[in-house]
Amino acid sequence: MVDTAAFEALIRRVDTLEAEASIVKVLFRLGMTLDYGEHDAWLDCFVPDASFQMVEVSETDRVVRVQHTSRDALAAFIPGHSHAPEHFHKHLVGDPVVEVDGDTATSTSYLTRIDKGADGPFLWSFGRYLDTFQRCDDGRWRVRSRIIEVESRAAPVKASDIGSK
Template sequence: MAHSCSPTDDLVEIQQLLARYAVTITKGDIDGLLAVFTSDGTYSAFGDTYPLAEFPALVEAAPKGLFLTGTPVVELDGDTATGTQPLCFVDHATHDMRIGYYSDTYARTEDGWRLRTRAMTFIRRSGAHDSGRPHAYRRGEA
């Protein structure tokens, strides 16, 4: 896909994309959240990878609260990029925190940059880094 943007323009667009992710998921705006991903986008955590079609159920089952993200480190490579973004999630009811980071891939689309893959790594009190407990979310269960 031909483009005439500078690397700085690309970085700012990706940062705004990731800000939209954090704001839409914090506000419970599922349509807005889905719009930041490519049509084949996936989210990985809890020992599994979820396609876009499963996002609404996954988000519904997840705790609600503030998704506070930091500035990502992004490596541009033409019409694709990779990145890592720190996350601090604060539960709305208890103010308990979960910390970690997202490992991402991005793709330039006709509609601009979008997330193609996002994988969560949690940082535990022990110092361990892991992708979450398998089956913390179960498909098809309410």
């Protein structure tokens, strides 16, 4: 005889693990598609009314450098971001902590950007990603909001570094 309550609890745990794994894949896909200029695949990681913000933070200040509030705005932004083969860099995601609550989720993860330099690779910046996700009608998880907190960078930001014209 099957314990129905235990079986249902097992299904919930497996569903949560599958959701967490799917969300982590989206986190990785965001970096890979950005680094290689796969704009359509990058945009597909976001819901249509997604919000996106890049903020430089310090001990005493928060300066918003980029802010967009729709996938259409992101579509206008992303072609200006550097990518291979013109500029090689890697957006690395580390230590994601994902919390799933039904069809929504949050994630906090570390970011590290490594760039190709004249003397070899170097650390360009680090910080963290603060993301919220939505499970969409097609079953895929997509970003509803992304806040990128840049805590340190190798050089002052230029418009071309962040996709601005």
